Amino acid sequence: MSAPIFEVVRAHAPSRALLGGASLRFSLFGVSVQGGALPYAVWQTVGGAPENYLGDLPDVDSMELQVDAYADDPITVRAVGHALRDAIEPHAYITAWIGESQDPTTKRWRFTFRVDWIVQR
Template sequence: MIAPIFQVCAASLAVTALLGTGPTRLYPHGEAPEGTERPYAVWQVVTGSPINFINCVPSTDRYGLQVDVYAETASAADEVVSALRRVIGQHAYITGFGIDAKDEDTHSYRKGFDVAWLVSL
């Protein structure tokens, strides 16, 4: 199993109002298709491990995710991050805040955060 970040976010009207539908501009592996309309968000697994027990097989995995938002303006990036945090925070733990800068390659404002997501097997 994998953390259901896309399913949770794509089911949120607040998120899809900003990232669209068909497709919802939230992409795995930290990469969006070339020419994707902004704003968009990407996510990737940066760490993960089973939650081990001495007397049985793990029943839960912990995924550490990094989420990054790219937007034309800093305020648009903030708005998408806020919507994503609200919906993700109902299912997982926001564990830290990452980059908050203008990306040199895309000339987009980039803002990110980290998530710990527990997934039952």
């Protein structure tokens, strides 16, 4: 049980163009490749629950995901965040804009948001 976020982002041409084309820099579990090229984005499941019923087994799961984009400058990281938004919104609900920041150690800019995705079983 997982949301098809990778497939959705891979199918979205603007996101692919910003995140490396065929070698899409969009990683699972919130982990980036060490020394990888910028910009990149990561995603991870941060919550969720099955849709429980009294008389039947659940037929869907609600998944809460966090998406983080990283780049060397704020303009690029916003462009990546907006492209990811445009890829995801036709399929799921963006529920929170977590924020923008700069990592004090790496100096990379970060754009973070949360997504609720209803996944059919």
